[in-house]
Amino acid sequence: MNGFKAMLFDLDNTLLNRDEAVDRLFFKLVKLCFGDVDHTIKNEMRQKFREYDGKYFGQSDKTDVVASFFDEFPPQNGMPKQAIQDFWNQHFPQCFAVHQDTITIIHRIKQQVKVGIITNGSVERQKAKIAYTNLDRCFDMVIISEEVGWSKPDKRIFEMALKRLDVNPEETLFVGDDLEKDIGGCQQANIKGVWFNPSMRKNDTAIQPFAEIHSLESLVSYVT
Incomplete structure (x- = not known):
């Protein structure tokens, strides 16, 4: 571990x-x-x-x-x-459709650690996406920006997730594709950010993620 x-x-x-x-x-x-x-x-x-x-x-x-x-x-x-x-x-x-490999990976991770979603967007659409793809059955917690009044990269939305899951920043990873909103945002809350970059885009920002991955399967090694 x-x-x-x-x-x-x-x-x-x-x-x-x-x-x-x-x-x-x-x-x-x-x-x-x-x-x-x-x-x-x-x-x-x-x-x-x-x-x-x-x-x-x-x-x-x-x-x-x-x-x-x-x-x-x-x-x-x-x-x-x-x-x-x-x-x-x-x-x-x-x-929207979720790949079965993604579901399998999330379940493997969930066997070891708590898992949650933090997403920007409207409550109606984001909840519908999550329900339609059955992701609501996979996660311990979901936070939607419109529902709580804060949006990524505001550190308060990340701190709310820590509080709900009862974990410390240093014990937590955040995985996202947006360098500024996801990685920059979670770093403001002292959470390590893993940049999901399957298309291998160049990082043209000053933000340095804790790690960069090109497939979600790579995440399993962080908890096993």
Whole structure:
């Protein structure tokens, strides 16, 4: 054992592949509002949808994502602006899928230490994602920023997790894909941050994680 008693996780693009979910939501939107679209045009549309999603990432209200997309690609069957958020809230959580390997790894870790999730986002969507993928059955605790009033990288959201799990910072690891929000944030609470970097991006920040991993399976060695 390495002396760790808890491991905390980010949700989007750590436990769940958000990019894949955005693509699935795009195909739902095209089927609903555009009908048949030429393959080449559809690829161009998908790229633009991803760009708008990235531009407004972090905003709870997703109206601007779809409205901007519709401005560039006028749909055959439009959607009123007031309906866009309902569409996103209803369909986006159902676009997520969790890999069985991830579930297996979490259960192996949970046999040794306490496990929890800290995620930024709206309560409605994040709870729906976690429930839809059955991750709620895997973790001892889930903290959602909108529910508690603090968002990563605010150290208070990490300190709340420590208190709920009754562990000390030096006994805890936090795993996330975002260097500034996840790793920089947990370090402010004196928690060691493990940077999940499967695409092997270059670290262009001054933040130095405790460790960098390219697969979640690597985490098992920290608790066994």
